[in-house]
Amino acid sequence: MSSIPAELKYSAEHEWISSAEAEGVVRIGITDFAQDALGEVVYVEHPEVGATVAAGDVVGEVESTKSVSDIFAPVAGEITAVNEELDDKPQVINSDPYGAGWLFEVKLADASGIDDLLSAEDYTQQVG
Incomplete structure (x- = not known):
């Protein structure tokens, strides 16, 4: 079974989101479930620093030996x-995947955007 830390929030697209820091910045990565499904990751296309994104926007991609997967912004911000x-x-x-393998950070446009994300329990039910 995949590791699903309880302190994080999750998107239906298999990204994890840390709690916001004092400045309203969250760290985002892909879940253990997602990295396992992808296989060996060989390349990451980053979003552009300074870009403004909406929740659900494709902001980059992760390429593995098996496939290429889009990275989505789970929250809106910069x-x-x-x-x-x-x-x-x-x-x-x-x-x-939950530590040194983080992907990018976003300064939240609206802190309540995190409320729309999945809890660890909800994500666990989604991935079975």
Whole structure:
């Protein structure tokens, strides 16, 4: 069974979202379930820092030995950072999807956007 940390929120598209920091910034990555389904990750296309995104927008992609998968913005806001370490070591997504394998950070346009996301329990039911 995949690891699904209780303190995170989740999207139906298999992204995880951290709780907002004081500045309203959240960190986003793909779930353990998603990285397992993808297989060995070989490339990550990052969103553009400074870009404004709406919830549900495609902001990048993750390429694996099996397939290419879109990365969606689970919340609306401004991209404030991307994990550039993934340029040289994309496989970190496989080994540490909730830690060093994070993808990007967003300054929330509206903090209530997180309320629309899935709890760990809801996500667990979705993925079985």
